[in-house]
Amino acid sequence: MTLPSATLVAQSALSGLFIGGLYGLMGLGLGLSWGLLHVINLAHFALAFLAAYLCYQLASVGGMDPFATLALIVPLCFAFGVALQWLLSRFDLSPLNSLLATFGLTAIVEAGIQGVWTADFRKLETPYAALHWQVGTLYVPAAELVTLAAAVGLSFAVYAAMRFTDLGRALRALAEDAPIASAFGIDARRHALVLSGVCGALAGIAGVCLALSFTLTPSQMYAWIGVVFATVMLGGLGSPLGPLAAGIVIGVSEALTSAFVSPSWAPIVSFTLLIALLLARPGRA
Amino acid sequence: MSLVHRVARGVAALVIFVAAGAFAQGQPPIRIGSTLALTGPLAATSLVHKVVGEIYVEQLNRRGGLLGRPVEWIVRDDQSKPDLARTLYEQLITVDKVDLLMGPYATGAILSAMGVAQRYNKVLVHHTFGIPAQAKYDMQFPAWSLGPTPEVSVPNTVFDALAASPAPPKTIAVVTSKFPSVHFMSLGARDVAKKRGLNEVLFLEWDFGNLDYGPIAARIKDANPDFLWVGAIGLEGNQLLEAMSKIGYTPKEHFYMYPAPGPMSKSALARNALSMTVFEEHPPFTSAPGAKEFIELYHARAAKAGIPDTAVEVQAAASYTAWQILEAGVRGAGSLDDKAIGAWLHTHPVDTIQGKLRFDGPHNYGDDLMRVKQVQDGHWVTVYPAAYAAPGATLRVQ
Structure with missing residues (x-):
């Protein structure tokens, strides 16, 4: 067996870093919803894909710059998140039941996407897709770099908001002990609506990043569920920085497995890491 | 009367x-x-x-x-x-x-x-x-x-076409999805390539539904084969092409087993990509009874159904x-x-x-009627064998 070249290893690691950033970005909203609201929101993936299709539509047909579509998509996704939390709160669902309910919603959104855009492949053609920089022997694609920057920026922004703002402190208090937090005057319902809206907005941003780098087809949303769930569990439920770190660890590990061994071994990595973590720290997830 | x-x-x-x-x-x-x-x-x-x-x-x-x-x-x-x-x-x-x-x-x-x-x-x-x-x-x-036995006959047809081209390949990389109907064809291609004296410089497999093609592209670039056999189905071929493009690599000669026909022919990255066909919208296929009427009807109905690529293939x-x-x-x-x-x-x-x-x-099963087609100027055209080639079309190499 010959060892891969340094360029191959470095380029693969870079690729893993970028995909890991996207795992982290997808997992950020999911993890916050799961950890702080106790809602395992599978519709997060559907919302991200809906946002990706909206970006495709606005940019391809409407002629907007893909990044400008965020001005419309983010508020829409925020509203979707608020509406979803309002709906779920009417039923007082357990986390497991929220998983089932949002799975149903995911199927409905998928059918809606298919009804509007058909099941065929849709590719957002933008100048950003071909834009890249060469650093030595390595190639750095612009769209993926933007995704990674968004993931890092948003993760730290959410971390700062959770740590240094009254809203963040209130949300953490509610997650810790809702009755006591309420006794101190925190409006649990209003805060949950805001947080769910933020998670929706994060899904919207992830969706735009998806549209920049990936060809879209409605059923593709299911391909992300396993690895993003592993990312969230590995990173810690409700943690703002955990999913980013876990996503990068998984992405780079998968990429290096592909470079050194075989791409067919790569999917095993994320779940092996997850199982190892659960064995080492059973209370983590 | x-x-x-x-x-x-x-x-x-x-x-x-x-x-x-x-x-x-x-x-x-x-x-x-x-x-x-x-x-x-x-x-x-x-x-x-x-x-x-x-x-x-x-x-x-x-x-x-x-x-x-x-x-x-x-x-x-x-x-x-x-x-x-x-x-x-x-x-x-x-x-x-x-x-x-x-x-x-x-x-x-x-x-x-x-x-x-x-x-x-x-x-x-x-x-x-x-x-x-x-x-x-x-x-x-x-x-x-x-x-x-398509795992033998189809690769042989592809390699016959390449052997007749101006630059027959000497080295091959076989990269393939593990999607069943694709995987066995790729394994067949490995065997046929070996028997025909092609030097295999890379063999890779990935699971259907793979999300990151970057490392696969990097390994192909590292191996730099004369001919790249991609056992891809649906959009996998496009995803790999995009990943190769992002690291500044263009394959010399490249074949895709079951590509999504529209997206691949419309992609600028798929220039000269090869695949298999039983029918394309050009003679001699269009001379078959009923073919022209079907093509016209299909164009209209596919457009109405929202199918982006309305070509009959x-x-x-x-x-x-x-x-x-x-x-x-x-x-x-x-x-x-x-x-x-x-x-x-x-x-x-x-x-x-x-x-x-x-x-x-x-x-x-009767005869293997698979022909070799190539993306030329944004369209699939049959290039091999000559009797089924589009008028004036021959296999192009990079």
Whole structure:
């Protein structure tokens, strides 16, 4: 067996870093919803894909710059998140039941996407897709770099908001002990609506990043569920920085497995890491 | 004969014709049942089969239907799930009591439907079954003219085309999805390449549904083969091309097993990409009876259905072929009896838009009619063998 070249290893690691950033970005909203609201929101993936299709539509047909579509998509996704939390709160669902309910919603959104855009492949053609920089022997694609920057920026922004703002402190208090937090005057319902809206907005941003780098087809949303769930569990439920770190660890590990061994071994990595973590720290997830 | 007699005979003929038509209209329809993956990961391609089926049934009814009866097509959504396809075919036979079956899309669902058809002794004509050795039922009839051993014949056709090109490759990389009907072809390509003296510089496999093609692209770039065989299905080929482009690599000569035809031909990155075909929109394929009318109808209907690429190529042609086989079988047998239809098809070749198909070989497969096509100027054109090449088209190399 010959060892891969340094360029191959470095380029693969870079690729893993970028995909890991996207795992982290997808997992950020999911993890916050799961950890702080106790809602395992599978519709997060559907919302991200809906946002990706909206970006495709606005940019391809409407002629907007893909990044400008965020001005419309983010508020829409925020509203979707608020509406979803309002709906779920009417039923007082357990986390497991929220998983089932949002799975149903995911199927409905998928059918809606298919009804509007058909099941065929849709590719957002933008100048950003071909834009890249060469650093030595390595190639750095612009769209993926933007995704990674968004993931890092948003993760730290959410971390700062959770740590240094009254809203963040209130949300953490509610997650810790809702009755006591309420006794101190925190409006649990209003805060949950805001947080769910933020998670929706994060899904919207992830969706735009998806549209920049990936060809879209409605059923593709299911391909992300396993690895993003592993990312969230590995990173810690409700943690703002955990999913980013876990996503990068998984992405780079998968990429290096592909470079050194075989791409067919790569999917095993994320779940092996997850199982190892659960064995080492059973209370983590 | 006097003018009065001639008029009288003409009126009588007209009355008989109208009465026969009215009788046919009064007959209960012949019901043909099938499933298609109208939702799920295979839905994009299944939509092609749905449009083609609707076109064919309309054409058939305009021609007077089958055996003097109109034809009705009942299609259920198997959601891209072979297990659901099995259940739905059971229902079509036992609850809906359809007269005939048409196959689903794709290999997994066809295999499921085949088991049900065998249990009820029904003829199953199918569009795109990719692993002939697994088609063990005597009354299944393939429209996908791969021949009985495509894992040998298809790579040989590709390597013959390359050997005849101005720059025959000396090294090869085989990278492949583990999607079943693709994977076995890629393993076959490895064996054939070895026998033909090509030096394999890379072999990689990935799981269907892979999200990150960056490391695969990096390994291909590192190996830098003369010829890249990509065992890809659907969008995998495009994803790999995009990943290679992002690291500044363009493959020298490259082949894709079952690409998403529209997205690949429209991609600037797919310049000179090769694949296989049984039909393209150029002579000599368009000279087949009915081909031109079908192409015109398909363009309009596919556009109406929201299919981005409205060209008739492999999938649409295979689908149309399947309906031609079923119609020929029923007309040839003169009955809806499955055993009679099966017996007729075993002994009679059928003229289709992809050529003459016979069902007397191993697993009811006849000749391998796969040709080599290439993306040239944003379109797929057949380039090999010369007898099937588009006018003026030859295999281009980078």
